[in-house]
Amino acid sequence: DIQMTQSPSSLSASVGDRVTITCQASQDIDIFLNWYVQRPGKAPELLIYDASSLEAGVPSRFSGSGSGTDFTFTISSLQPEDFATYYCQQYDKSPPSFGGGTKVEIK
């Protein structure tokens, strides 16, 4: 199975900050990577698919990049509703697998 490693596992930031999260795959997954946000008590929500494509209706402050084994997720200007946990997920090989998550907290 492909292992997905996210870093950091948590971070503190302020409204308006630029936030970057990284995700590393244990083997080459091309661009077959998604990013989700999960707010407390809620199901995950798709933000980015195919490493860099913005899901319909998702604000443009969210972006993704990368290919192969190394990926980056960025929030250009953190908003109050963005304090949540973010997960990467690969779907190049079955079984699909998720990272351990990055919790973004208020500084």
Place this chain on the structure above:
Amino acid sequence: QVQLVQSGTAVKKPGDSVRLSCKASGYTFSSYYIHWVRQVPGQGPEWMGFINADGGNTRYGPRFQGRVTMAMDTSTNTVYMDVSGLRSEDTAMYYCTRGLVSAIFDVWGQGTVVAVSS
């Protein structure tokens, strides 16, 4: 609107089985797969398997093969997942989610808590 509505909380004892349901609405049911993903508190989600709503073929994750069965009722656009041989480690939130064979999960159910305790 597109929705997946899941069944309510299940409290079970070790060794029991549980059936979870997921009712789809707002889209053409047969055009998508329904995947099941579970999440232990404080951990990342874990994929369990899928059922193709066009024909009903299934694929299960290696950790769940033999313990999980997925089925569907096309008359009600409902997908079911049976999990047998429950153990305390199966205590988690279980989500159904819409995707294709490519696991891009664009719609999620609200989740079902399964608690396993003696």
